[in-house]
Amino acid sequence: MTAPISQQLSDADLLEDGQRKMEWARQHMPILESLREDFERSQPFAGEVIGMAMHVEAKTAILAETLAAGGAEVAITGCNPLSTHDDVSVALDAVEGVTSYAKRGVDGDEYYEAMEAVIGHEPTITVDDGGDLVFAIHEEYPELIETIVGGCEETTTGVHRLRAMADDGELDYPMFAVNDTPMKRLFDNVHGTGESSLASIAMTTNLAWAGKTVVVAGFGYCGKGVARKADGQNANVIVTEVEPRRALEAHMEGYDVKPMHEAAAEGDVFITTTGNRDVIVADHFDQMDDGVVLANAGHFDVEIDLDALGEKAVDSYEARDGMQAYEMDDGRRIHVLAEGRLVNLATPVSLGHPVEVMDQSFGVQAVSVRELVEHGEEYDAGVHDVPDELDEEVAKIKLEAEGVDIDALSDEQEEYMNSWQHGT
Template sequence: MDYDVKDLGLADQGNLKIEWAERTMPVLRLIKQRFQREKPLQGIRITACLHVTTETANLAKTLKAGGADVRLCASNPLSTQDDVAAALVKHEGIPVFAIKGEDNKTYYDHIESAIGHKPHVSMDDGADVVSHLHSKRKELLKHVIGGTEETTTGVIRLRSMAEKKVLRFPVISVNDADTKHMFDNRYGTGQSTLDGIVRATNRLVCGSTVVVAGYGWCGRGIAMRAKGMGADVIVTEIDPMKGLEAVMDGYRVMPMEKAAPIGDFFITVTGNLKVIRKEHFAVMKDGAIVCNSGHFNVELDIPALEKLSKKKRQIRPGVDEYTLNGGRRVSLLGEGRLVNLATAEGHPSSVMDMSFANQALGAEYIVKNHKMLEKKVYPVPTVIDKEIARLKLAGMGMAIDKLTKEQEKYLASWEMGT
């Protein structure tokens, strides 16, 4: 079996962590049990470019249980858990190509290895496999029947491809599922981002000023968690509706140029580039801490920070301290990459349970319906979304009401008024 991981000797340790995560992933467990019986992915080759974590490992095992030939590579150079990668290779026989801290060349070599089996289905977190297939390996596109996409940044890229008529196969936007973005993005990113910051810095959030750039679902979650930890939260936005929502939620809203001199922590979650730029770094207070929880580190203009600095050193694991002219110090966490994965372990497994349930069922949907789908980005079908929510509630020991016949009739009628 072809693979490239750091050390197979880490496999047993990784296996225990995968088992621990699985205990709070009841929805994916139920899907895996059905997949083992029905084999809906039999003979399907899947290339998954995802964060190689314990939760992803349970998704890979589920896809394999469904009959798929799965290959896995990392969607971010710093997000791989090396023991998990080793466990999948040694104990599950799943080819993995991922090493934490890999350089840019190795990253793309690993994507090449992951698509070496000529995939039928792509499974992305950031659209790097789709982009690579369309730009570098066009000859493999004839094998691909569809794909799934996990994250906001990837969906933005794919919708751009679809609008320009260059997307060559249908893609299910897992990110648009309510059971993904309303929970994974808000509660998962919210908790794991603050977890990454605290692990990296050991700084007190309470009483500090936290600047959150972007008030989408991820920004909402981060702002909520920071406020819950006692921070004074400032939100920066370009959308007046989201800016207004942030104000109504109790946060201060202002442009980044005004927030830059007063923030203690800066967190970007916009999906755009150069959100924090040279002019912002230049006025930050001594000791400011900057990080990113969007998919790519381009949200921070790191080259500009380098040019402004006269000295750089790693002062703690995952913390690069830049000394600017005048002696002020700005610290960058996790090289500007996803801080929740670069300096912590990513989302809690109970949240990823729903996201990866969407991935598994999205892949099954593509296999069953690809001949009827156009070459564009589709939302997760509502019936799948609601079934995942139902299963999650059941897994948590919760139940909801059902409409009575009288209530159903009332909601369907126009004759009955007040």
């Protein structure tokens, strides 16, 4: 079993740096602070073991310590080899009730070894970002499923994988699709992915957005956020899509919509957000101008065909920290950020989504875990929507923290909205 990160890296400076990052995040996460106060009083997770595979950075650490404050034993590792902040992992491992196995820059074997270490705690609840923990349990440790109450999935890619698994009859415990709630999609996917992806790209490249042609692959919630934020920074935006209604939506919102083989010849920066593989492939590289930048804002490193790019290149070198240049035989250079991994979390300077955004998403995670503990027996194996009242609960906490008051329906309005008998 892999040793916890604190045993691998004992540097006191890492601990102090991680604690400082967590304290800053904690100050700006009023939803989790409110839930933590409630959890500390009620101890809803007493006796539960929560296994987590997440991006281990400061905001995630606050979620983990919030669950631990509610009585859980928490074991956590990373869900991406490059997204862990080692100082935060060290600090999180020092939190009572939490064991962190996450470490940045691990290879494939080390990544799954850490995942198995989390599973070794025999979790009764799983909290995942991308689905790797759920799949590892089903494939390698099915004997644990009988004692697992359920789980929560954070991201679009993971929900897609879980639904496919459920369709094949292979998902053996209930999973909440946290990604699909309004409090996640409307803020995390749009504002979080949009802002953090562009910020990471700008900091890694030190280039401006104004005047650039930015090609956004995919116009789901994440793609909408990236396109909107790039447009807001005076870039020219081209959207590529395979789904006709999303393509039409992008067109009606004023973006150029083109197939990738045409966009490839026009873009300065390419950002994939599809969650699918082979979005930018060999033929596209042939069309690209010298100096283009390729980045992936989807979950896994399969959207850009790096094998094909490597085969085409006559030379490859690190142009900047976190940016690999591939030189073609005609002298053109194509640059890839973060090894094609999640750009807003895997570049050396990336910090992930803004703190306030993740407070909302992780608030939904926390109340979803509470729902599983309190009512897990009511959910069959499969993928479930988070009950709307839980999403609304988190929104109300946020509004109160922001000092925002809203109207309430009168009894007459409630009756009108719920009656089919009222007409013109």
